[in-house]
Amino acid sequence: MEVIDRYVHEIGEHLPWNLRADVEAELRSLLMDSMEERARATQQPADARLAEAVVREFGAPEEVAKRYLPQDQYLIGPRLFPAYKLAVKIALIVIAAVSGALVLSATITSALGHRAGPDLLVLARTIWGVIWGIFINLALVTLVFAIIERVRARREVMGPAWSPAMLPPVKDPDRISQAGMVIEMYLILAFAVLFNFYPEWVGVAFVDGRLRLTGFLLPAFATYMPLVNVFWGLDFALHLIVLSQGRWRRETRAAEFALGLYGAVILYLLIIGPPLFQLDFLIKAVLKGVLALVLLGSAVRLYHLLTRRPFEPWRFAEGAAPRQ
Amino acid sequence: MVENPQRVSLRENLGLEFRRGALVLAVLSQLRQEQYGYSLKKALAERGLEIDEGTLYPLLRRLEAQGLLRSRWSLEDGRPRRYYRTSALGEALHGDLAADWQSLARAMDRLLR
Numbered sequence: 001m002e003v004i005d006r007y008v009h010e011i012g013e014h015l016p017w018n019l020r021a022d023v024e025a026e027l028r029s030l031l032m033d034s035m036e037e038r039a040r041a042t043q044q045p046a047d048a049r050l051a052e053a054v055v056r057e058f059g060a061p062e063e064v065a066k067r068y069l070p071q072d073q074y075l076i077g078p079r080l081f082p083a084y085k086l087a088v089k090i091a092l093i094v095i096a097a098v099s100g101a102l103v104l105s106a107t108i109t110s111a112l113g114h115r116a117g118p119d120l121l122v123l124a125r126t127i128w129g130v131i132w133g134i135f136i137n138l139a140l141v142t143l144v145f146a147i148i149e150r151v152r153a154r155r156e157v158m159g160p161a162w163s164p165a166m167l168p169p170v171k172d173p174d175r176i177s178q179a180g181m182v183i184e185m186y187l188i189l190a191f192a193v194l195f196n197f198y199p200e201w202v203g204v205a206f207v208d209g210r211l212r213l214t215g216f217l218l219p220a221f222a223t224y225m226p227l228v229n230v231f232w233g234l235d236f237a238l239h240l241i242v243l244s245q246g247r248w249r250r251e252t253r254a255a256e257f258a259l260g261l262y263g264a265v266i267l268y269l270l271i272i273g274p275p276l277f278q279l280d281f282l283i284k285a286v287l288k289g290v291l292a293l294v295l296l297g298s299a300v301r302l303y304h305l306l307t308r309r310p311f312e313p314w315r316f317a318e319g320a321a322p323r324q
Numbered sequence: 325m326v327e328n329p330q331r332v333s334l335r336e337n338l339g340l341e342f343r344r345g346a347l348v349l350a351v352l353s354q355l356r357q358e359q360y361g362y363s364l365k366k367a368l369a370e371r372g373l374e375i376d377e378g379t380l381y382p383l384l385r386r387l388e389a390q391g392l393l394r395s396r397w398s399l400e401d402g403r404p405r406r407y408y409r410t411s412a413l414g415e416a417l418h419g420d421l422a423a424d425w426q427s428l429a430r431a432m433d434r435l436l437r
Binding site: 025026029032033034059070 | 361366376381382389404405406
């Protein structure tokens with residue numbers, strides 16, 4: 001029966017290959033049973049018209065196929081979706097602000113550089129860059145959330161059963177901000193993509209009304225990229241682990257401290273290394289400041305790790321005893 | 325009398341929700357004897373539980389994937405048919421769920437009286 005064959009085939013098209021043949025064979029047999037029974041009950045011939053009535057009752061192929069698939073298959077599930085929507089909104093607002101400034105800057109500088117009016121080519125390129133930027137950024141946000149969804153699903157399956165003893169204190173220094181962690185992961189990915197795949201776009205600027213690649217990173221910088229990539233990879237993995245555990249733990253705090261020291265070593269190597277940037281002296285002065293901040297951050301983390309208390313210097317200044 | 329469409333839609337959705345849970349128990353109860361899909365549908369309908377085929381057959385596959393049913397192919401009158409029956413786990417779960425159902429039904433009876 002042609003209608004049955006087409007119907008069964010269409011359902012099979014929406015199923016994974018390992019289920020397809022088996023489900024198709026069973027459906028074909030069941031539909032034929034249904035047709036025969038109906039023909040007998042209504043004293044009608046088992047023809048194409050009856051076959052159409054049977055498959056119509058069965059439902060749209062896509063809907064039927066969906067029922068054969070495992071339930072709750074999400075890229076981003078309902079629990080994370082509100083946070084995802086918020087992150088997309090924030091990303092769009094940031095991109096809109098940055099892009100608006102870029103387009104405005106391109107319009108003004110190209111108009112100033114050319115008396116005949118704005119350079120349309122520069123404008124078109126800038127707008128194309130903006131569209132591409134939106135695409136890349138939204139893809140990164142989606143990727144981060146999809147990873148979190150997988151990690152959380154695994155934690156729920158493999159993790160221990162919840163008990164009241166697991167409730168954290170109201171004021172909990174180890175509590176994480178999920179949104180903050182996601183933004184940090186997004187930034188790590190964004191920097192990794194930029195430095196690895198578009199290094200020429202680091203330090204891009206408008207010069208005489210045109211978007212110019214300034215060659216900010218000198219070729220020698222590439223030799224440091226493996227070290228930097230390892231840092232970003234470890235940092236991303238640490239964020240994932242902390243997110244999956246739901247809060248900071250002693251082990252992850254220790255890993256954060258170790259990672260901070262590793263970051264400080266990379267910064268030190270960049271500072272003492274050969275010229276790596278345009279305006280190398282100036283940039284390295286900034287890096288020295290960053291290194292000082294990183295070391296300070298590591299000291300604070302070490303204090304927290306050893307005392308298990310947050311670093312609150314004003315409490316010492318006030319002469320109050322540290323909080324228990 | 326025109327029915328309130330919101331009431332109709334809510335009744336449909338809420339009704340579907342408690343029916344969905346009951347279907348698993350209904351299917352397990354009938355598959356303690358081996359049956360193929362269409363004969364199961366008829367057995368359920370004869371006992372007053374109409375269920376559309378597009379829902380019933382995928383449910384059988386899901387219960388099999390969960391280890392509650394086992395199945396085998398058999399050739400009858402030149403047509404291959406897949407026969408299902410409860411596994412040991414399905415049998416045990418049927419007992420548990422039936423007890424839960426009876427207890428819930430008694431409680432609901434008292435509430436609705």
